[in-house]
Amino acid sequence: MAQKNALGKGLGAMFPDLLTGSDRQPPLVKCGIEELQPNRYQPRKNFNDQDQKQLIASIKKNGIIQPIIVRKQGNGYEIIAGERRWRAAQAAGLKDVPIVIREATDMEAAEMSLIENIQREELNPLEEANAYLTLSEKFGLSQEEISARVGRDRSTIANTIRLLKLPARAKTSLVEKKITSGHARCLLSLSSLDEQNKTLEMIFKKGLNVRETELLIQKLKKQPGKKAILKDRYLADLEKALARKFMARVQIKGSSKKGAIEVRFTSLDELNRLAGLILDDLK
16 A cells, blocks of 8 residues: 655645644744643653754754744643754753744644654654554544544554554563564564563574564464464454454454454553443444
8 A cells, every 4th residue: 555645745734724824924932941841642752862962962053943833731831843842952051942832632732743753753663652542542533544644554553553562571672673663563473472572582582584583483383282273264354353443452262163352451541442442332
């Protein structure tokens, strides 16, 4: 499937009223740096990388050229887009920054923050996954709707969200770029955390690339005496379809004649979301 071009349009094309107004240029003003607060839906968590250090140096020399987009919040303002520049301005010792004040809903603020970070390629895979989950659980967007908004294929959205099901060490390794998202998806094809962790050790020990990891997992699944029995094609396809619908890990245990369907959740909010989906379908 061809990549959607939403990201290539830029924020101005996707949110014209929010960024430019309907009939005039947005007013540019300055405010004290202490009057701003971070976007509560900011997907990026790490602001201490080398790129941020370079931005701080640039702002010390040239100041902030591109204004920060904000919305009114209490006695100050909440950042919609430009949190990196605000943090860098603080580190550079600036007392005030240029801002553009706009009205925006919570969903618009969350979308813009996510899209800005994707455009700049600043999110690690787990930050991106959590941002998609926020759009889904907080604002009720389907994967198709998220796909249209952020310019990613729906399958990419689903596969990215699945990364949140990785064991803790694999998540850390992914963030630290010791493994790739391709390695991570391979690990998720294994049925237990123990298998995933053991395979992760093999990746490190042997320096396996993604294709070599795929072959290793295929070999492990063919070993005699393996506890996990490979499902027939119908049950495997049904399991995948249910996982897409619930946006959660689903296991079908047993056979097509008798068994159980297990849907995993990791928080009360996720349990309530899943219960809502099931109960709505029963109405």
